[in-house]
Amino acid sequence: MPKRKNRxxxxxxxxxISAALEMPLDTIAGVYRLESIGGRxxxxxxxxxxxxxxxxxxxxxxxxxxxxxxxTELVIRAFSxxxxxxxxxxxxxxxxxx
Amino acid sequence: MFILKIVRWIVGVITISVEGAFPxxxxxxxxxxxxxxxxxxxxxxQGFFACARAGDFKRIKNVARRASCRVRIRKKTGLRFIMxxxxxxxxxxxxxxxxxxxVCFMSTLLWGVExxxxxxxxxxxxxxxxxxxxxxxGVSRARLDIPRIRNIILTEHDEIAWIGIxxxxxxxxxxxxxxxxxxxxxxxxxxxxxxxDFDAVIESIEVYEGQTAVSRGEAVTxxxxxxxxxxxxxxxxxxxxxxEAEIYGRVWIDVHESVPLYGMxxxxxxxxxxxxxxxxxxxxxxxxxxxxxxxxxxxxxxxESVIKIxxxxxxxxxLTARIREYREETYPLSQNEAKNTLKLKCFLKLRTLYPEAAxxxxxxxxxxxxxxxxxxxxxxxxxxxxxxxxxxxxEISEE
Numbered sequence: 001m002p003k004r005k006n007r008x009x010x011x012x013x014x015x016x017i018s019a020a021l022e023m024p025l026d027t028i029a030g031v032y033r034l035e036s037i038g039g040r041x042x043x044x045x046x047x048x049x050x051x052x053x054x055x056x057x058x059x060x061x062x063x064x065x066x067x068x069x070x071x072t073e074l075v076i077r078a079f080s081x082x083x084x085x086x087x088x089x090x091x092x093x094x095x096x097x098x
Numbered sequence: 099m100f101i102l103k104i105v106r107w108i109v110g111v112i113t114i115s116v117e118g119a120f121p122x123x124x125x126x127x128x129x130x131x132x133x134x135x136x137x138x139x140x141x142x143x144q145g146f147f148a149c150a151r152a153g154d155f156k157r158i159k160n161v162a163r164r165a166s167c168r169v170r171i172r173k174k175t176g177l178r179f180i181m182x183x184x185x186x187x188x189x190x191x192x193x194x195x196x197x198x199x200x201v202c203f204m205s206t207l208l209w210g211v212e213x214x215x216x217x218x219x220x221x222x223x224x225x226x227x228x229x230x231x232x233x234x235x236g237v238s239r240a241r242l243d244i245p246r247i248r249n250i251i252l253t254e255h256d257e258i259a260w261i262g263i264x265x266x267x268x269x270x271x272x273x274x275x276x277x278x279x280x281x282x283x284x285x286x287x288x289x290x291x292x293x294x295d296f297d298a299v300i301e302s303i304e305v306y307e308g309q310t311a312v313s314r315g316e317a318v319t320x321x322x323x324x325x326x327x328x329x330x331x332x333x334x335x336x337x338x339x340x341x342e343a344e345i346y347g348r349v350w351i352d353v354h355e356s357v358p359l360y361g362m363x364x365x366x367x368x369x370x371x372x373x374x375x376x377x378x379x380x381x382x383x384x385x386x387x388x389x390x391x392x393x394x395x396x397x398x399x400x401x402e403s404v405i406k407i408x409x410x411x412x413x414x415x416x417l418t419a420r421i422r423e424y425r426e427e428t429y430p431l432s433q434n435e436a437k438n439t440l441k442l443k444c445f446l447k448l449r450t451l452y453p454e455a456a457x458x459x460x461x462x463x464x465x466x467x468x469x470x471x472x473x474x475x476x477x478x479x480x481x482x483x484x485x486x487x488x489x490x491x492x493e494i495s496e497e
Contacts, residue, residue: 049126055140076138081129 032062034093042069042086042093050076050084058086065097110152110176117145118167127161152178208242209268209413210235210404218276219257227254233263233270235404235413236378242270268413289338289489292325294318296483298347308341318347318483327489338489347483351452355443356472361431369393369423376405378414393423431471437464440473448477455479 018025026033026046033045044060044067051066052059053076058069070092078085116124121144128135135148150158152174162169184190211233213225228234231250232242244263251261251274259277263270292308300316308325312318327341371392374385400419405412431439441462448455459478464471 049129050122053122053125053138053140053146074140076125076136078136079125079129079138080134081132 039090045083047084068094108177110178112152112171113149113173115147115170115172116167124165124167207413208237208239210411211270213272215274286340289327290486291327292341292484294322294483295485296349298349298483301346301348301480304344306342307339345484349479351477353444353447353475355440356470358470360428364424365427367423371421373419375417397422436471444475455481
Protein backbone atom coordinates (compact mmCIF):
# COMPACT_ATOMS: atom_id res chain seq x y z
CA MET A 1 0.00 0.00 0.00
CA PRO A 2 2.66 2.62 0.83
CA LYS A 3 4.39 1.82 -2.50
CA ARG A 4 1.22 2.66 -4.46
CA LYS A 5 0.87 5.92 -2.57
CA ASN A 6 4.43 6.93 -3.52
CA ARG A 7 3.74 6.28 -7.18
CA UNK A 8 0.62 8.40 -7.12
CA UNK A 9 2.54 11.21 -5.45
CA UNK A 10 5.30 10.95 -8.08
CA UNK A 11 2.80 11.14 -10.92
CA UNK A 12 1.28 14.22 -9.35
CA UNK A 13 4.66 15.91 -9.19
CA UNK A 14 5.34 15.21 -12.88
CA UNK A 15 1.96 16.65 -13.77
CA UNK A 16 2.65 19.75 -11.71
CA ILE A 17 6.06 20.28 -13.37
CA SER A 18 4.49 19.79 -16.77
CA ALA A 19 1.80 22.38 -16.00
CA ALA A 20 4.35 24.86 -14.59
CA LEU A 21 6.65 24.58 -17.63
CA GLU A 22 3.69 24.52 -20.06
CA MET A 23 5.14 21.42 -21.67
CA PRO A 24 3.17 18.40 -22.92
CA LEU A 25 2.62 15.79 -20.24
CA ASP A 26 3.96 12.95 -22.39
CA THR A 27 7.42 14.55 -22.66
CA ILE A 28 7.76 15.05 -18.87
CA ALA A 29 5.89 12.14 -17.34
CA GLY A 30 6.43 9.62 -20.16
CA VAL A 31 2.72 8.82 -20.38
CA TYR A 32 1.37 7.31 -23.60
CA ARG A 33 0.21 9.46 -26.50
CA LEU A 34 -2.32 8.37 -29.14
CA GLU A 35 -2.84 9.76 -32.59
CA SER A 36 -5.52 8.30 -34.81
CA ILE A 37 -6.29 9.20 -38.41
CA GLY A 38 -9.79 8.37 -39.63
CA GLY A 39 -9.96 5.07 -37.79
CA ARG A 40 -7.47 3.59 -40.27
CA UNK A 41 -4.14 4.53 -38.76
CA UNK A 42 -3.07 4.69 -35.14
CA UNK A 43 0.22 5.81 -33.65
CA UNK A 44 0.96 5.07 -29.99
CA UNK A 45 4.02 6.67 -28.44
CA UNK A 46 5.75 5.87 -25.13
CA UNK A 47 4.89 2.18 -25.21
CA UNK A 48 6.57 -0.45 -23.07
CA UNK A 49 6.05 -3.52 -25.28
CA UNK A 50 3.53 -5.57 -27.20
CA UNK A 51 1.58 -7.94 -24.99
CA UNK A 52 -0.64 -9.52 -27.62
CA UNK A 53 -0.99 -9.23 -31.35
CA UNK A 54 -3.55 -10.67 -33.75
CA UNK A 55 -5.40 -9.38 -36.79
CA UNK A 56 -8.33 -8.40 -34.53
CA UNK A 57 -6.63 -7.19 -31.36
CA UNK A 58 -3.41 -5.52 -30.29
CA UNK A 59 -2.62 -5.09 -26.60
CA UNK A 60 0.19 -2.72 -25.79
CA UNK A 61 1.81 -2.11 -22.42
CA UNK A 62 2.02 1.55 -21.50
CA UNK A 63 2.90 3.41 -18.33
CA UNK A 64 0.23 2.70 -15.74
CA UNK A 65 -1.79 0.16 -17.71
CA UNK A 66 -2.61 -1.62 -20.94
CA UNK A 67 -4.00 -0.16 -24.15
CA UNK A 68 -6.21 -2.45 -26.20
CA UNK A 69 -6.86 -1.73 -29.88
CA UNK A 70 -9.64 -3.76 -31.48
CA UNK A 71 -10.63 -3.98 -35.10
CA THR A 72 -10.05 -6.03 -38.24
CA GLU A 73 -7.11 -6.49 -40.60
CA LEU A 74 -4.76 -4.94 -38.06
CA VAL A 75 -1.15 -4.74 -39.24
CA ILE A 76 1.81 -3.44 -37.25
CA ARG A 77 3.29 -1.28 -39.95
CA ALA A 78 6.26 -0.22 -37.83
CA PHE A 79 7.38 -0.39 -34.25
CA SER A 80 10.31 0.52 -32.05
CA UNK A 81 11.22 0.47 -28.38
CA UNK A 82 8.95 3.41 -27.57
CA UNK A 83 6.30 3.53 -30.26
CA UNK A 84 4.04 1.52 -32.51
CA UNK A 85 2.22 2.34 -35.73
CA UNK A 86 -0.86 0.25 -36.52
CA UNK A 87 -2.90 0.19 -39.73
CA UNK A 88 -6.27 -1.48 -40.33
CA UNK A 89 -9.93 -0.96 -39.55
CA UNK A 90 -9.75 0.27 -35.99
CA UNK A 91 -13.05 -0.22 -34.17
CA UNK A 92 -12.16 0.24 -30.52
CA UNK A 93 -9.46 1.68 -28.29
CA UNK A 94 -9.58 1.07 -24.55
CA UNK A 95 -7.30 1.60 -21.60
CA UNK A 96 -7.25 -0.50 -18.48
CA UNK A 97 -5.31 0.53 -15.42
CA UNK A 98 -3.17 -2.00 -13.58
CA MET B 99 8.12 6.94 -47.71
CA PHE B 100 8.99 6.32 -51.35
CA ILE B 101 12.64 7.18 -50.67
CA LEU B 102 12.62 4.79 -47.71
CA LYS B 103 11.31 2.02 -49.94
CA ILE B 104 14.07 2.68 -52.48
CA VAL B 105 16.75 2.65 -49.77
CA ARG B 106 15.36 -0.59 -48.39
CA TRP B 107 15.27 -2.12 -51.87
CA ILE B 108 18.93 -1.16 -52.42
CA VAL B 109 20.14 -2.63 -49.10
CA GLY B 110 17.90 -5.71 -49.49
CA VAL B 111 14.74 -6.78 -47.70
CA ILE B 112 13.83 -10.20 -46.32
CA THR B 113 10.35 -11.35 -45.39
CA ILE B 114 10.57 -13.66 -42.37
CA SER B 115 8.08 -15.90 -40.66
CA VAL B 116 8.32 -16.22 -36.90
CA GLU B 117 6.60 -19.09 -35.11
CA GLY B 118 6.59 -19.98 -31.45
CA ALA B 119 4.60 -20.05 -28.26
CA PHE B 120 5.11 -16.34 -27.56
CA PRO B 121 5.77 -14.44 -30.79
CA UNK B 122 4.99 -11.09 -29.05
CA UNK B 123 8.09 -11.70 -26.92
CA UNK B 124 10.14 -11.86 -30.12
CA UNK B 125 8.77 -8.44 -31.14
CA UNK B 126 9.57 -6.88 -27.77
CA UNK B 127 13.12 -8.27 -27.63
CA UNK B 128 13.69 -7.21 -31.26
CA UNK B 129 12.59 -3.63 -30.51
CA UNK B 130 14.82 -3.55 -27.40
CA UNK B 131 17.75 -4.76 -29.52
CA UNK B 132 17.09 -1.94 -32.01
CA UNK B 133 16.12 -4.26 -34.85
CA UNK B 134 13.98 -2.67 -37.54
CA UNK B 135 10.93 -4.79 -38.38
CA UNK B 136 7.95 -3.57 -40.36
CA UNK B 137 4.75 -4.79 -42.01
CA UNK B 138 4.08 -7.28 -39.20
CA UNK B 139 1.11 -9.51 -40.15
CA UNK B 140 -0.42 -12.29 -38.17
CA UNK B 141 0.03 -15.80 -39.57
CA UNK B 142 -2.18 -18.21 -37.66
CA UNK B 143 -2.36 -18.42 -33.90
CA GLN B 144 1.33 -18.84 -33.15
CA GLY B 145 3.21 -16.83 -35.70
CA PHE B 146 3.50 -13.82 -37.95
CA PHE B 147 5.25 -12.49 -41.02
CA ALA B 148 7.49 -9.42 -40.88
CA CYS B 149 9.91 -7.58 -43.12
CA ALA B 150 13.49 -6.79 -42.09
CA ARG B 151 16.78 -5.66 -43.54
CA ALA B 152 18.75 -8.51 -45.11
CA GLY B 153 21.85 -7.64 -43.08
CA ASP B 154 19.97 -8.04 -39.77
CA PHE B 155 19.17 -11.73 -40.21
CA LYS B 156 21.93 -12.97 -37.86
CA ARG B 157 20.69 -10.72 -35.06
CA ILE B 158 17.10 -11.81 -35.80
CA LYS B 159 18.14 -15.45 -35.34
CA ASN B 160 19.68 -14.61 -31.95
CA VAL B 161 16.53 -12.81 -30.87
CA ALA B 162 14.38 -15.74 -32.03
CA ARG B 163 16.50 -18.14 -29.99
CA ARG B 164 16.06 -15.98 -26.89
CA ALA B 165 12.29 -15.77 -27.48
CA SER B 166 12.03 -19.53 -28.12
CA CYS B 167 10.72 -18.91 -31.63
CA ARG B 168 11.60 -20.38 -34.98
CA VAL B 169 12.44 -17.94 -37.77
CA ARG B 170 12.56 -18.63 -41.51
CA ILE B 171 13.25 -16.50 -44.56
CA ARG B 172 10.22 -16.60 -46.87
CA LYS B 173 11.20 -14.06 -49.50
CA LYS B 174 14.25 -12.04 -50.54
CA THR B 175 13.93 -8.82 -52.48
CA GLY B 176 16.33 -6.03 -53.32
CA LEU B 177 19.33 -5.09 -55.36
CA ARG B 178 21.89 -7.17 -53.46
CA PHE B 179 19.95 -10.36 -54.20
CA ILE B 180 19.58 -9.48 -57.89
CA MET B 181 23.32 -8.77 -58.09
CA UNK B 182 24.11 -12.03 -56.32
CA UNK B 183 21.84 -13.98 -58.71
CA UNK B 184 23.57 -12.48 -61.78
CA UNK B 185 27.12 -12.36 -60.37
CA UNK B 186 28.49 -14.63 -63.12
CA UNK B 187 27.08 -12.55 -65.99
CA UNK B 188 29.93 -10.05 -66.27
CA UNK B 189 28.60 -8.10 -69.27
CA UNK B 190 25.22 -7.65 -67.63
CA UNK B 191 26.83 -6.42 -64.43
CA UNK B 192 29.12 -3.99 -66.29
CA UNK B 193 26.17 -2.66 -68.33
CA UNK B 194 24.06 -2.23 -65.20
CA UNK B 195 26.91 -0.36 -63.48
CA UNK B 196 27.45 1.82 -66.58
CA UNK B 197 23.73 2.56 -66.71
CA UNK B 198 23.73 3.50 -63.04
CA UNK B 199 26.73 5.82 -63.52
CA UNK B 200 25.03 7.36 -66.59
CA VAL B 201 21.81 7.98 -64.67
CA CYS B 202 23.79 9.55 -61.80
CA PHE B 203 25.69 11.76 -64.25
CA MET B 204 22.58 12.79 -66.20
CA SER B 205 20.76 13.68 -63.00
CA THR B 206 23.46 16.28 -62.29
CA LEU B 207 22.59 18.12 -65.52
CA LEU B 208 19.82 20.58 -66.28
CA TRP B 209 17.42 18.93 -68.71
CA GLY B 210 15.24 21.83 -69.73
CA VAL B 211 14.14 25.40 -69.14
CA GLU B 212 10.47 26.32 -68.92
CA UNK B 213 9.72 30.00 -69.26
CA UNK B 214 6.51 31.61 -68.09
CA UNK B 215 6.11 35.19 -69.26
CA UNK B 216 3.32 37.15 -70.78
CA UNK B 217 3.34 39.04 -74.05
CA UNK B 218 5.26 41.97 -72.61
CA UNK B 219 8.64 40.64 -73.68
CA UNK B 220 10.14 38.74 -76.59
CA UNK B 221 10.05 35.13 -75.43
CA UNK B 222 12.66 33.89 -77.90
CA UNK B 223 15.05 36.73 -77.04
CA UNK B 224 14.64 36.11 -73.32
CA UNK B 225 15.33 32.39 -73.75
CA UNK B 226 18.37 33.22 -75.84
CA UNK B 227 19.66 35.64 -73.18
CA UNK B 228 19.04 33.06 -70.46
CA UNK B 229 21.03 30.59 -72.53
CA UNK B 230 23.89 33.09 -72.96
CA UNK B 231 23.83 33.77 -69.22
CA UNK B 232 24.31 30.05 -68.57
CA UNK B 233 20.77 28.74 -68.03
CA UNK B 234 20.27 26.16 -70.77
CA UNK B 235 19.71 22.45 -71.15
CA GLY B 236 22.85 20.40 -70.67
CA VAL B 237 24.69 22.55 -68.11
CA SER B 238 25.65 21.24 -64.69
CA ARG B 239 23.04 22.08 -62.05
CA ALA B 240 25.72 22.47 -59.36
CA ARG B 241 27.53 25.16 -61.36
CA LEU B 242 24.45 27.30 -61.95
CA ASP B 243 24.86 30.75 -60.44
CA ILE B 244 21.21 31.80 -60.17
CA PRO B 245 21.77 35.31 -58.65
CA ARG B 246 24.27 36.14 -61.43
CA ILE B 247 21.87 34.95 -64.17
CA ARG B 248 19.06 36.95 -62.59
CA ASN B 249 21.21 40.09 -62.47
CA ILE B 250 22.27 39.70 -66.12
CA ILE B 251 18.66 39.34 -67.30
CA LEU B 252 17.41 42.26 -65.19
CA THR B 253 20.25 44.43 -66.52
CA GLU B 254 19.59 43.53 -70.16
CA HIS B 255 15.79 43.65 -70.03
CA ASP B 256 14.44 46.93 -68.70
CA GLU B 257 10.89 45.70 -69.23
CA ILE B 258 11.33 42.96 -66.61
CA ALA B 259 10.81 44.01 -62.99
CA TRP B 260 11.31 40.62 -61.38
CA ILE B 261 12.52 37.25 -62.53
CA GLY B 262 12.33 34.05 -60.54
CA ILE B 263 14.43 30.99 -61.36
CA UNK B 264 13.57 27.76 -59.56
CA UNK B 265 15.38 24.50 -60.11
CA UNK B 266 13.10 21.55 -59.51
CA UNK B 267 14.76 18.23 -60.17
CA UNK B 268 16.43 18.47 -63.55
CA UNK B 269 14.28 21.33 -64.89
CA UNK B 270 14.49 25.09 -64.43
CA UNK B 271 11.26 27.05 -64.12
CA UNK B 272 11.63 30.72 -64.97
CA UNK B 273 8.93 33.31 -64.33
CA UNK B 274 9.23 36.94 -65.38
CA UNK B 275 7.03 39.83 -64.29
CA UNK B 276 6.70 43.08 -66.28
CA UNK B 277 7.87 46.48 -65.11
CA UNK B 278 5.36 49.32 -65.21
CA UNK B 279 7.34 52.26 -66.49
CA UNK B 280 6.37 55.74 -65.25
CA UNK B 281 4.80 57.96 -67.94
CA UNK B 282 7.10 60.49 -69.56
CA UNK B 283 6.31 63.84 -68.00
CA UNK B 284 6.45 66.96 -70.10
CA UNK B 285 8.46 69.87 -68.77
CA UNK B 286 5.58 72.22 -68.05
CA UNK B 287 7.85 74.95 -66.73
CA UNK B 288 8.79 75.82 -70.31
CA UNK B 289 6.32 77.90 -72.37
CA UNK B 290 5.52 76.56 -75.82
CA UNK B 291 3.22 77.07 -78.79
CA UNK B 292 1.57 74.37 -80.83
CA UNK B 293 1.94 74.58 -84.61
CA UNK B 294 0.78 72.40 -87.47
CA ASP B 295 3.19 69.84 -88.87
CA PHE B 296 1.24 69.49 -92.15
CA ASP B 297 -0.86 71.38 -94.65
CA ALA B 298 -4.25 70.23 -93.38
CA VAL B 299 -7.90 70.96 -92.63
CA ILE B 300 -8.68 70.89 -88.90
CA GLU B 301 -10.86 67.88 -88.17
CA SER B 302 -11.06 68.17 -84.38
CA ILE B 303 -9.43 70.35 -81.76
CA GLU B 304 -9.31 69.89 -78.02
CA VAL B 305 -7.20 72.40 -76.07
CA TYR B 306 -6.14 71.70 -72.49
CA GLU B 307 -3.77 74.63 -71.98
CA GLY B 308 -3.08 77.76 -74.07
CA GLN B 309 -5.05 80.10 -76.34
CA THR B 310 -6.76 78.54 -79.39
CA ALA B 311 -5.77 80.21 -82.68
CA VAL B 312 -7.80 78.11 -85.18
CA SER B 313 -11.21 76.45 -85.33
CA ARG B 314 -12.65 73.19 -86.72
CA GLY B 315 -12.92 73.10 -90.54
CA GLU B 316 -10.26 75.75 -91.03
CA ALA B 317 -7.43 75.11 -93.51
CA VAL B 318 -3.95 75.48 -92.06
CA THR B 319 -0.49 75.40 -93.57
CA UNK B 320 2.63 73.72 -92.26
CA UNK B 321 4.13 75.76 -89.39
CA UNK B 322 0.95 77.76 -88.74
CA UNK B 323 0.22 78.39 -85.07
CA UNK B 324 -2.72 76.36 -83.76
CA UNK B 325 -2.51 77.06 -80.02
CA UNK B 326 -0.56 79.95 -78.53
CA UNK B 327 1.46 79.62 -75.35
CA UNK B 328 1.44 83.38 -74.84
CA UNK B 329 -1.81 84.70 -73.38
CA UNK B 330 -2.37 88.44 -73.61
CA UNK B 331 -3.72 89.74 -70.29
CA UNK B 332 -4.27 93.31 -71.62
CA UNK B 333 -2.67 95.83 -69.32
CA UNK B 334 -1.45 93.08 -67.06
CA UNK B 335 1.07 91.96 -69.66
CA UNK B 336 1.50 88.38 -70.92
CA UNK B 337 1.15 85.00 -69.34
CA UNK B 338 3.41 82.23 -70.66
CA UNK B 339 1.98 78.70 -70.56
CA UNK B 340 2.97 75.25 -71.73
CA UNK B 341 0.32 74.66 -74.41
CA GLU B 342 -1.33 71.27 -74.52
CA ALA B 343 -3.86 70.15 -77.11
CA GLU B 344 -5.04 67.17 -79.11
CA ILE B 345 -5.58 68.27 -82.71
CA TYR B 346 -6.50 66.04 -85.64
CA GLY B 347 -6.39 67.23 -89.22
CA ARG B 348 -7.33 65.94 -92.65
CA VAL B 349 -4.05 65.55 -94.54
CA TRP B 350 -3.30 64.50 -98.13
CA ILE B 351 -0.11 62.44 -98.36
CA ASP B 352 1.65 61.51 -101.61
CA VAL B 353 3.42 58.18 -101.86
CA HIS B 354 5.52 57.12 -104.84
CA GLU B 355 6.57 53.52 -105.56
CA SER B 356 7.87 51.54 -108.55
CA VAL B 357 8.64 47.95 -109.57
CA PRO B 358 10.61 46.65 -112.58
CA LEU B 359 8.75 45.14 -115.56
CA TYR B 360 10.36 41.77 -114.89
CA GLY B 361 10.16 39.88 -111.62
CA MET B 362 12.50 37.28 -110.20
CA UNK B 363 11.21 34.05 -108.74
CA UNK B 364 12.71 30.95 -107.18
CA UNK B 365 11.92 27.66 -108.89
CA UNK B 366 12.68 24.63 -106.74
CA UNK B 367 14.35 21.85 -108.73
CA UNK B 368 13.05 19.10 -106.46
CA UNK B 369 16.54 18.19 -105.29
CA UNK B 370 16.87 18.25 -101.51
CA UNK B 371 19.05 17.00 -98.67
CA UNK B 372 18.32 16.40 -94.99
CA UNK B 373 21.14 16.53 -92.45
CA UNK B 374 20.71 15.81 -88.77
CA UNK B 375 22.75 16.57 -85.69
CA UNK B 376 22.31 16.16 -81.95
CA UNK B 377 23.15 19.00 -79.59
CA UNK B 378 23.71 18.36 -75.91
CA UNK B 379 25.64 20.22 -73.17
CA UNK B 380 26.72 22.80 -75.78
CA UNK B 381 28.29 20.12 -77.99
CA UNK B 382 26.98 19.45 -81.50
CA UNK B 383 27.38 15.92 -82.84
CA UNK B 384 26.78 15.57 -86.59
CA UNK B 385 24.91 12.46 -87.68
CA UNK B 386 26.35 12.67 -91.21
CA UNK B 387 29.80 12.27 -92.73
CA UNK B 388 29.81 14.57 -95.76
CA UNK B 389 29.18 18.17 -94.73
CA UNK B 390 29.49 19.72 -98.23
CA UNK B 391 26.38 20.94 -100.08
CA UNK B 392 26.38 20.09 -103.80
CA UNK B 393 23.99 22.89 -104.82
CA UNK B 394 24.83 26.33 -106.19
CA UNK B 395 21.74 28.06 -104.83
CA UNK B 396 19.70 26.62 -102.01
CA UNK B 397 17.38 27.30 -99.10
CA UNK B 398 18.40 25.92 -95.73
CA UNK B 399 15.75 25.50 -93.04
CA UNK B 400 16.94 24.30 -89.63
CA UNK B 401 14.40 22.84 -87.25
CA GLU B 402 15.35 22.35 -83.60
CA SER B 403 13.31 19.96 -81.47
CA VAL B 404 13.82 18.60 -77.97
CA ILE B 405 14.31 14.83 -77.91
CA LYS B 406 11.56 13.17 -75.87
CA ILE B 407 10.86 9.74 -74.47
CA UNK B 408 7.08 9.82 -74.27
CA UNK B 409 6.32 13.10 -72.50
CA UNK B 410 9.74 13.15 -70.83
CA UNK B 411 12.17 15.65 -72.30
CA UNK B 412 15.85 14.73 -72.54
CA UNK B 413 18.63 17.36 -72.23
CA UNK B 414 19.39 17.12 -75.93
CA UNK B 415 17.98 18.67 -79.07
CA UNK B 416 17.77 17.22 -82.54
CA LEU B 417 18.76 19.63 -85.29
CA THR B 418 17.26 18.82 -88.67
CA ALA B 419 18.53 20.88 -91.61
CA ARG B 420 16.51 20.66 -94.84
CA ILE B 421 18.39 21.94 -97.86
CA ARG B 422 16.40 22.57 -101.07
CA GLU B 423 18.01 23.50 -104.37
CA TYR B 424 16.46 26.24 -106.49
CA ARG B 425 17.19 28.29 -109.59
CA GLU B 426 16.25 31.90 -110.22
CA GLU B 427 14.04 32.72 -113.18
CA THR B 428 12.94 36.08 -114.50
CA TYR B 429 9.37 36.47 -115.70
CA PRO B 430 7.33 39.36 -117.12
CA LEU B 431 5.20 41.00 -114.43
CA SER B 432 1.58 41.44 -115.50
CA GLN B 433 -0.17 44.79 -114.93
CA ASN B 434 -2.51 43.28 -112.31
CA GLU B 435 0.38 41.74 -110.42
CA ALA B 436 2.31 45.01 -110.57
CA LYS B 437 -0.76 46.98 -109.39
CA ASN B 438 -1.32 44.70 -106.42
CA THR B 439 2.36 44.74 -105.48
CA LEU B 440 2.55 48.52 -105.75
CA LYS B 441 -0.66 49.06 -103.79
CA LEU B 442 0.77 47.00 -100.96
CA LYS B 443 4.14 48.75 -101.14
CA CYS B 444 2.52 52.20 -101.07
CA PHE B 445 0.31 51.33 -98.14
CA LEU B 446 3.22 49.82 -96.18
CA LYS B 447 5.28 52.94 -96.87
CA LEU B 448 2.45 55.12 -95.55
CA ARG B 449 2.11 52.95 -92.46
CA THR B 450 5.85 53.15 -91.83
CA LEU B 451 5.99 56.92 -92.24
CA TYR B 452 2.76 57.77 -90.41
CA PRO B 453 1.61 54.88 -88.20
CA GLU B 454 -1.18 56.95 -86.60
CA ALA B 455 -2.80 57.96 -89.89
CA ALA B 456 -6.34 56.67 -90.48
CA UNK B 457 -6.92 56.36 -94.27
CA UNK B 458 -10.22 57.94 -95.35
CA UNK B 459 -9.73 57.75 -99.10
CA UNK B 460 -7.14 57.43 -101.86
CA UNK B 461 -6.43 58.51 -105.40
CA UNK B 462 -4.14 56.25 -107.41
CA UNK B 463 -2.29 56.86 -110.69
CA UNK B 464 -0.65 53.87 -112.32
CA UNK B 465 1.76 54.29 -115.25
CA UNK B 466 4.07 52.06 -117.22
CA UNK B 467 7.45 53.29 -118.45
CA UNK B 468 10.07 51.61 -120.60
CA UNK B 469 11.57 49.70 -117.68
CA UNK B 470 9.14 49.85 -114.76
CA UNK B 471 5.64 50.24 -113.40
CA UNK B 472 5.08 53.36 -111.30
CA UNK B 473 2.35 54.14 -108.82
CA UNK B 474 1.60 57.60 -107.42
CA UNK B 475 -0.87 57.34 -104.60
CA UNK B 476 -2.50 60.21 -102.76
CA UNK B 477 -3.92 59.15 -99.41
CA UNK B 478 -6.52 61.23 -97.60
CA UNK B 479 -5.84 60.65 -93.90
CA UNK B 480 -7.01 61.90 -90.54
CA UNK B 481 -4.11 62.08 -88.13
CA UNK B 482 -2.54 64.15 -85.31
CA UNK B 483 -0.95 67.27 -86.75
CA UNK B 484 0.13 69.20 -83.65
CA UNK B 485 3.77 69.78 -82.78
CA UNK B 486 5.13 71.84 -79.87
CA UNK B 487 7.74 74.54 -80.28
CA UNK B 488 9.41 76.54 -77.57
CA UNK B 489 8.38 80.19 -77.05
CA UNK B 490 11.27 82.65 -77.24
CA UNK B 491 10.49 84.95 -74.31
CA UNK B 492 13.15 87.48 -75.31
CA GLU B 493 11.50 88.09 -78.70
CA ILE B 494 8.08 88.55 -77.06
CA SER B 495 9.54 91.04 -74.58
CA GLU B 496 11.19 93.05 -77.39
CA GLU B 497 7.90 93.15 -79.30
